[in-house]
Amino acid sequence: MKRLATSSWPQVARQSDAGDILLIPLGSTEQHGPHLPVTTDTDIAVAVAEGAARRLGRLVVAPPVAYASSGEHQEFAGTLSIGQEVTELLLVELGRSASGAFTHLIVVSAHGGNSVPLDRAMTRLHGEGRSVVAWSPNWKGDLHAGRTETSLMLAIAPDRVGPEQAEAGDLRPLATLLPLLQRHGVRSVSANGVLGDPAGANADEGRGLLAAAVDDLVRTAERLRSIPTVEVRQ
Numbered sequence: 151m152k153r154l155a156t157s158s159w160p161q162v163a164r165q166s167d168a169g170d171i172l173l174i175p176l177g178s179t180e181q182h183g184p185h186l187p188v189t190t191d192t193d194i195a196v197a198v199a200e201g202a203a204r205r206l207g208r209l210v211v212a213p214p215v216a217y218a219s220s221g222e223h224q225e226f227a228g229t230l231s232i233g234q235e236v237t238e239l240l241l242v243e244l245g246r247s248a249s250g251a252f253t254h255l256i257v258v259s260a261h262g263g264n265s266v267p268l269d270r271a272m273t274r275l276h277g278e279g280r281s282v283v284a285w286s287p288n289w290k291g292d293l294h295a296g297r298t299e300t301s302l303m304l305a306i307a308p309d310r311v312g313p314e315q316a317e318a319g320d321l322r323p324l325a326t327l328l329p330l331l332q333r334h335g336v337r338s339v340s341a342n343g344v345l346g347d348p349a350g351a352n353a354d355e356g357r358g359l360l361a362a363a364v365d366d367l368v369r370t371a372e373r374l375r376s377i378p379t380v381e382v383r384q
């Protein structure tokens with residue numbers, strides 16, 4: 151598997167000459183309940199990106215972006231947020247910089263809270279003619295630190311999950327919770343920081359979710375390879 155973390159610049163130059171695609175995992179550093187580490191989103195983004203890079207030799211995994219937009223979790227210890235504006239700017243600058251060497255870039259995002267700055271960054275980069283795609287997993291589970299993310303972490307890093315600390319949080323659907331979260335933060339609806347219920351989480355389910363996400367990211371990368379190169383304006 152190709153990783154920037156283990157590559158020298160001449161190796162990277164050869165990869166970009168060969169038309170390889172750069173994957174930038176985008177996570178967060180934010181509370182994930184009493185039973186999951188604050189790096190959960192970053193760990194998941196890296197696991198999906200690395201899973202895809204193991205399958206498709208033309209994918210190169212960059213070091214992850216571990217700090218992003220997590221303002222709604224600010225009232226919990228361990229949350230380190232850089233806010234929407236800085237996240238947007240960070241992604242725009244990374245996209246510009248990456249496209250100096252790589253024709254195609256995929257941002258592998260595993261934190262829903264980044265969707266607004268991510269969309270805005272994509273719009274700006276597309277306006278400059280850059281081939282950048284924002285990819286996010288389509289888990290159909292609970293919202294935050296519930297069964298879905300707990301199963302994923304049991305598959306990725308079981309030694310960093312504390313099942314005995316796991317407890318249910320607010321179980322209402324996103325449509326009900328979103329305006330409350332945006333106005334008052336997660337703490338106003340869930341004292342333990344969980345939105346969902348980790349009960350029943352297991353590593354098998356996590357491996358299944360991960361495999362489906364990897365499949366989807368591989369398909370996205372294959373589609374991207376078939377897009378003709380466009381001239382970067384600017």
Ligand SMILES: [Zn+2]
Pocket residue numbers: 182190191260261294295299
């Ligand atoms: Zn998360």
